[in-house]
Amino acid sequence: MNAARKILKLDRPFEMHRGGTLQGVEIAYETWGDPAHRGDNAILIFTGLTPSAHAASSESDPSPGWWEDMIGPGRPIDTRRFFVICVNSLGSPFGSTSPVSINPATGRAYRLTFPVLTVEDIAHAGHEVVVSLGIEKLLAVVGPSLGGMTVLAYCALFPGAARSVVSISAAARSLPFAIALRSLQREIIRRDSAWREGDYAADAIPVEGMRLARKLGMITYRSAKEWGLRFGRERADLQRRPGDPFGIDFEVESYLENHAEKFTGQYDPNCYLYISRAMDLFDLADHGGSVNEALRRFTVERALVIGVETDLLFPIEQQQELAEGLAAGGREVTFVRLPSLQGHDSFLVDMDRFRPVIAEFLGSM
The missing domain is CATH 3.40.50.1820 (Alpha/Beta hydrolase fold, catalytic domain)
Structure with missing residues (x-):
């Protein structure tokens, strides 16, 4: 049942x-x-x-x-x-x-x-x-x-x-490494001008802050050995946007970008800040x-x-x-x-x- x-x-x-x-x-x-x-x-x-x-x-x-x-x-x-x-x-x-x-x-x-x-x-x-x-x-x-x-x-x-x-x-x-990582993720979100001290509108969340925080998290959720075996130095198929000389070159960058885009909008930034800090306080x-x-x-x-x-x-x-x-x-x-x-x-x-x-x-x- x-x-x-x-x-x-x-x-x-x-x-x-x-x-x-x-x-x-x-x-x-x-x-x-x-x-x-x-x-x-x-x-x-x-x-x-x-x-x-x-x-x-x-x-x-x-x-x-x-x-x-x-x-x-x-x-x-x-x-x-x-x-x-x-x-x-x-x-x-x-x-x-x-x-x-x-x-x-x-x-x-x-x-x-x-x-x-x-x-x-x-x-x-x-x-x-x-x-x-x-x-x-x-x-x-x-x-x-x-x-x-x-x-x-x-x-x-x-x-x-x-x-x-x-x-x-x-x-x-x-441990200090995990605390430092989550602290930086929270700072990235709070540094986004759209965060507005947590007083953002539902349709105007700090998107860039959430994207970057998610990318940083994804890097540490997996191991360096897996990144190497999975992606190596494979080049991305994406076309670079005009005027963007430092866009995505590698498949691993494309992977992080896709995960960041999927995550943004699914999770409230203030909730993320609170729960992330709870892990550090425990x-x-x-x-x-x-x-x-x-x-x-x-x-x-x-x-x-x-x-x-x-x-x-x-x-x-x-x-x-x-x-x-x-x-x-x-x-x-x-x-x-x-x-x-x-x-x-x-x-x-x-x-x-x-x-x-x-x-x-x-x-x-």
């Missing part, structure tokens, strides 16, 4: 982790599988930075989801066996309360009056959905990238709420004094930690830190190093490696 996208609207104030309160919070989510399983076989999925809650197709929305090859009948997250929930992050523009939402106190969009957003707030919003569905304990909480950070926050904030955890290409905190050590102590306090029984050897944003050593910390706390831990060429984005594209690992872990539960 597949359910349509739903919206949970809270009838009480939502207290933000770093201060501030939101009224009338809405949290968008989608579900797959038989709700009868939700009492003992529910899986909660948190997304990366930019996806919506549409992780897989359904009868109500047959369009492919961002994790289409992972969720569904006969797939690793098997909807014949599991009741699956994917939550749209608080702060994201795809249905959950965010900077583009109307502030009920003013009747205008929040924009930069939106409170500081944290990974803990995203985890809290996800837990509200779980509680609203009558689920007392999840079989597993799963997430890649930002979603993996949110999984860690969820376990820290809500002990006893999940039996197992699956952390994919995530970390207990961002530090699991805030929940125990140190990362190891925070992990030791987790109450999950089992954990799967997956890292990719070519990941620039969350290096494999950070996945190993999570695995070792969880094991030191007495958890049954499976740590998998994957040699995928696609870097941080491997969990979206290298399905031949990721599917068997996740299928084996969930299949043994």
